[in-house]
Amino acid sequence: MKLFNTNIDLINRWTRKNLSGLFLTNLIVIVMVLLNNAGYFRPYLFLGINVIIFVTLILSIILLDSRSRTMFLISVFFWIFSCLLKIVKVDVWAERSAIYAFQSMFLGIILTTFNK
Numbered sequence: 001m002k003l004f005n006t007n008i009d010l011i012n013r014w015t016r017k018n019l020s021g022l023f024l025t026n027l028i029v030i031v032m033v034l035l036n037n038a039g040y041f042r043p044y045l046f047l048g049i050n051v052i053i054f055v056t057l058i059l060s061i062i063l064l065d066s067r068s069r070t071m072f073l074i075s076v077f078f079w080i081f082s083c084l085l086k087i088v089k090v091d092v093w094a095e096r097s098a099i100y101a102f103q104s105m106f107l108g109i110i111l112t113t114f115n116k
Helices: 002-017 019-038 049-063 068-087 091-113
Strands: none
Touching: 002 019, 019 049, 049 068, 049 091, 068 091
């Protein structure tokens, strides 16, 4: 129970520290999803779900101070999710999840390469 309380305290401190980044990241993602659904940039700029996920990953690096370890954990999550979707025969979303895994792995490698 003590370990659980320690982790909750750690999460609470991180949330207080990054509250403005969380708010701004969520606001930008919501606006991008709404613009995608409205087709606002459609003739000039394709703002699809792949672009939205990639921008969200980049925003998490900039606004939430995510590091390479976080990007690799996100990549593992997307790989596991992709495998589960492939098992239940949802092939389109399995392929998209694999793309998200590679995007987050790419950002993790970039962060690892340029880590000071």
